[in-house]
Amino acid sequence: MLHTLANWLGGLLQAIKVAGFRVYYRISNAMAWRRHVNPGPFVDLQIPVAGVNIGARLYNNALGSAKPLIVYIHGGGWVIGDLETHHPFCQALSAASGCSVIALDYRLSPEHTFPIAQDDCLAATRWIAQQAGQLATSDGRLVIAGDSAGGTLATCTCMEIDTASRGKILGEVLIYPAAEHYSAGYASYVERATGQTLTASLMHWFWDTYLGGLSPTDTSVQRAFPLRASALASLPPTLLVTAEKDPLRDEGKAYAEALQEAGVAVTHAHFASAEHGFACSQGPHADFRDFMQRLTTWLAQLD
Secondary structure: OHHHHHHHHHHHHHHHHHHHHHHHHHHHHHHHOOOOOOOOOOEEEEEEEOOEEEEEEEEOOOOOOOOOEEEEEOOOOOOOOOOOOOHHHHHHHHHHHOOOEEEEEOOOOOOOOOOHHHHHHHHHHHHHHHHHHHHOOOOOOEEEEEEOHHHHHHHHHHHHOOHHHHOOEEEEEEEOOOOOOHHHOOOHHHHOOOOOOOOHHHHHHHHHHHHOOOOOOOHHHHHHOHHHOOOHHHOOOEEEEEEEEOOOHHHHHHHHHHHHHOOOOEEEEEEEEEEOOOOOOOOOOHHHHHHHHHHHHHHHOOO
């Protein structure tokens, strides 16, 4: 009886915490971008994945006919974040790059634990690769991009996608991705444990919630950790962004080095005064503008 009650209370507290963080994330992003929302057009879509549909949002850029379609995977620790939290950023991305952008609304934990988010992104990207020429104004090729947990999902998608779809992927953009489990012991988890929005303890909670109680050593979850992958050489040219004030700083740097050692063409941009979230969640400040300039330059050089 007491055990059942304890489980019920634990589940209730978890649900309250998840709901609270989701509301906070949406409101804080809206406030950061409140004076900078681009009024450009967009349309919501449904994409079939594994017997269900997930949401997506297409930002069609009429000038993008000679440019790739950017598939964007939002961050938020696989627990928070959605099409709304990253809506202003995706509008800004489309406007700055001249590319059409399609953002994915993959299913979140704890309602849908690993590997649902990863499988959703993989299936959705396959579908987009097949439809790209008719779906949006683009040259039919793709760039897969994402921030934080979305950066992790982006690179995992590029590694696991089928050969035909992979042939259409020009590059990947990984914005401060989570490349390893927190138990790996990178120094930045200690040095940047607190003092910025993403703390080490919050990242612990994100990983624990996403894995749904599975151990990071379990064979079934190894594909969640890009730094453990054996298929790095198959990855396309990569723009990888890290931030100094970020628990994920060192694993991001390590992933850039691992990609270089595997022969991948890597452009690593480190932002020495920025914190995790600067690119998507803090509005168009100086570091954001610097990032967007680097991104558009990198995109222009892909061919």
